[in-house]
Amino acid sequence: MKGNGKVFLIGAGPGDPELMTLKAVRLLGTADVVVHDRLVSAEILALAPRTAAMLPVGKEPGRHPVPQEEINRLLVRLAEGGLTVARLKGGDPFIFGRGGEEALELAKAGIDVEVVPGITAAQGCAARAMLPLTHRGVATSLRFVTGHCRNDEPLDLDWAGLADPRTTVVVYMGYGQIAGIAAHLIAHGRAPTTPVVAVADGTLPEQRTLRCDLASVANEVVAAGMNNPVTFFIGEAAGIELAPAAVAPRLRLVEPPAEAVRA
Numbered sequence: 001m002k003g004n005g006k007v008f009l010i011g012a013g014p015g016d017p018e019l020m021t022l023k024a025v026r027l028l029g030t031a032d033v034v035v036h037d038r039l040v041s042a043e044i045l046a047l048a049p050r051t052a053a054m055l056p057v058g059k060e061p062g063r064h065p066v067p068q069e070e071i072n073r074l075l076v077r078l079a080e081g082g083l084t085v086a087r088l089k090g091g092d093p094f095i096f097g098r099g100g101e102e103a104l105e106l107a108k109a110g111i112d113v114e115v116v117p118g119i120t121a122a123q124g125c126a127a128r129a130m131l132p133l134t135h136r137g138v139a140t141s142l143r144f145v146t147g148h149c150r151n152d153e154p155l156d157l158d159w160a161g162l163a164d165p166r167t168t169v170v171v172y173m174g175y176g177q178i179a180g181i182a183a184h185l186i187a188h189g190r191a192p193t194t195p196v197v198a199v200a201d202g203t204l205p206e207q208r209t210l211r212c213d214l215a216s217v218a219n220e221v222v223a224a225g226m227n228n229p230v231t232f233f234i235g236e237a238a239g240i241e242l243a244p245a246a247v248a249p250r251l252r253l254v255e256p257p258a259e260a261v262r263a
């Protein structure tokens with residue numbers, strides 16, 4: 001082990017600070033330096049010690065101001081300097097979060113690393129939108145897929161498996177690709193009427209939730225003016241409305257209260 005430093009790869013959850021684990025909050029409070037993603041909210045960052053250095057290394061679709069290799073090197077360098085580093089990531093570090101790559105680089109460099117799981121977007125958004133991810137007799141399997149491939153290569157997903165009518169498909173990073181994803185699923189046998197829920201800014205006060213179907217989702221998301229981060233839920237379970245407003249029609253956009261919308 002080099003030096004005395006350590007890196008905590010911490011899942012910050014999907015946005016609502018109350019969805020962080022006690023362990024995440026406790027370890028964040030011990031950090032000398034916080035290396036954080038773009039989707040980690042100011043409220044969560046405020047849980048770091050006042051004395052901690054805050055280093056944003058956030059990426060957004062198509063824009064990576066600090067390349068991943070540089071983030072890896074930065075983490076190694078900070079820990080080699082004897083610092084306690086909180087590497088704070090949205091959701092869970094090991095779900096579409098490149099936490100595995102960072103942990104590998106740290107391990108190669110002989111740095112002590114500990115991973116603290118976080119509530120992933122699928123769980124947080126589904127809970128807040130009141131949709132079950134699995135449901136007895138309706139959805140017997142659950143798949144998390146990426147809607148975005150490395151270097152913008154074409155998506156190469158297991159379309160036949162994802163078209164299984166008893167599978168709930170959760171699409172991360174699919175905002176720009178949802179038209180193609182829906183077309184592939186329909187071409188592989190998924191019904192065009194399959195319910196879809198799109199959740200933007202899930203678990204935050206400004207959360208927006210759109211209920212539609214596979215045939216219309218690409219148009220509806222644009223018409224609703226939804227923006228990243230968006231997570232899509234595709235499957236019969238997404239059509240089960242548990243909220244008291246369950247009488248509403250299939251196509252419905254739930255707007256946040258006006259005071260919650262970001263300026």
Ligand SMILES: C[S@@+](CC[C@H](N)C(=O)[O-])C[C@H]1O[C@@H](n2cnc3c(N)ncnc32)[C@H](O)[C@@H]1O
Pocket residue numbers: 014015039089090091092093094095096097119120121122125171172173174199200201202203204228229230231232
């Ligand atoms: C790079 S991935 C990171 C996923 C993260 N590690 C997790 O476990 O949730 C970013 C994608 O996660 C989803 N996402 C993250 N936070 C979200 C939120 N608050 N509301 C909706 N989707 C979210 C979106 O699909 C977004 O494009």
